[in-house]
Amino acid sequence: MKTTRIISLLNQKGGVGKTTTTVNLAAAIAHAGHRVLVVDLDPQTHLGLHFGIDEAAVSVYDLLIEDETTVEQARLNARPNIDLITSEVDLAAAESELASKTNRHDLLKQKLDAIKSEYDYILIDCPPSLGLLTINALAASNELIVPMQAHFLALQGVSRLFETVRLLVDGINPNLSVSGVVLCMFEGQTNLAKEVVTDLTEFFESSRGLSLPWSNCTILDPPIRRNVKLAEAPSFGQTIFDYEPECAGAQDYAKLAQSVMEAHQHQTSQVIEVKSTEELSDPISHDAQ
Numbered sequence: 001m002k003t004t005r006i007i008s009l010l011n012q013k014g015g016v017g018k019t020t021t022t023v024n025l026a027a028a029i030a031h032a033g034h035r036v037l038v039v040d041l042d043p044q045t046h047l048g049l050h051f052g053i054d055e056a057a058v059s060v061y062d063l064l065i066e067d068e069t070t071v072e073q074a075r076l077n078a079r080p081n082i083d084l085i086t087s088e089v090d091l092a093a094a095e096s097e098l099a100s101k102t103n104r105h106d107l108l109k110q111k112l113d114a115i116k117s118e119y120d121y122i123l124i125d126c127p128p129s130l131g132l133l134t135i136n137a138l139a140a141s142n143e144l145i146v147p148m149q150a151h152f153l154a155l156q157g158v159s160r161l162f163e164t165v166r167l168l169v170d171g172i173n174p175n176l177s178v179s180g181v182v183l184c185m186f187e188g189q190t191n192l193a194k195e196v197v198t199d200l201t202e203f204f205e206s207s208r209g210l211s212l213p214w215s216n217c218t219i220l221d222p223p224i225r226r227n228v229k230l231a232e233a234p235s236f237g238q239t240i241f242d243y244e245p246e247c248a249g250a251q252d253y254a255k256l257a258q259s260v261m262e263a264h265q266h267q268t269s270q271v272i273e274v275k276s277t278e279e280l281s282d283p284i285s286h287d288a289q
Contacts, residue, residue: 005122006124007121007179009025009125010138011128011146011147012157013154016147020184022124023051025253027240034081034261035118036081036083036123037122039084040087041137042126043087043090047086047087048086049234050239056076061090062074064108064136065098070114095131095132098132098136105139105172108139135172142177143177143179144177145180148181150190152195155199162178177214179263180260181220182223182256183196183197186223187226200219204219218263220260224249229243229247229250232244240253
């Protein structure tokens with residue numbers, strides 16, 4: 001049975017390349033032949049503008065607030081292999097409206113469950129906060145990717161974010177794991193960037209083998225180099241592959257998408273290998289389970 005990868009992209013700090021990463025990762029994965037749904041949960045509505053879509057008759061606000069609204073009604077085709085559910089400014093008021101609902105943490109999950117088999121990937125662009133919108137995204141996801149800059153304060157913010165994820169895993173979504181960190185606007189020649197990479201690597205290595213949502217997390221390769229074309233593309237309503245497909249930013253996101261896809265294949269093969277070994281070494285206990 002096909003497993004749809006539902007990935008939230010989240011950082012509590014704004015301006016770190018989160019939406020740029022969501023858009024261009026989706027575009028690169030779609031170019032590889034996979035069907036992708038992109039959901040904009042950020043009230044800034046930048047994701048839709050990045051695809052050249054200003055607004056839609058039905059947005060993610062309607063999807064969350066109105067019980068009868070479905071994903072089929074809300075989604076638009078943004079590119080070949082890419083469907084989009086747009087946001088709107090009114091989504092900022094949804095926090096208080098959602099608070100009165102008994103199933104307020106699972107509203108997005110319930111809507112996505114109905115259609116997720118149609119897609120290989122669902123990418124959710126989260127707001128830069130940890131309110132009910134973000135909780136809905138994390139409750140619906142099986143993976144979290146954290147775009148960040150190689151700055152000391154950003155490193156501290158990621159540490160706090162991971163602790164919050166651990167609480168959510170314990171209380172709402174035990175299937176959620178942090179699969180990777182994407183370094184955006186990266187300037188690898190600076191000492192600060194090198195120190196942050198070293199600190200992150202040591203932090204992840206110290207978590208290996210522990211029962212933590214980030215125990216298998218890695219720094220996804222490659223880092224996204226600072227590139228002016230990535231900043232220009234949204235003003236034309238284009239992905240970096242539409243706007244300047246030969247630039248450094250396009251090359252980096254194409255390689256990043258390959259890393260994301262291959263990492264999942266590697267993890268899946270490891271699970272299959274472990275299960276096969278268990279079956280051979282202990283068939284009695286396996287059957288008993």
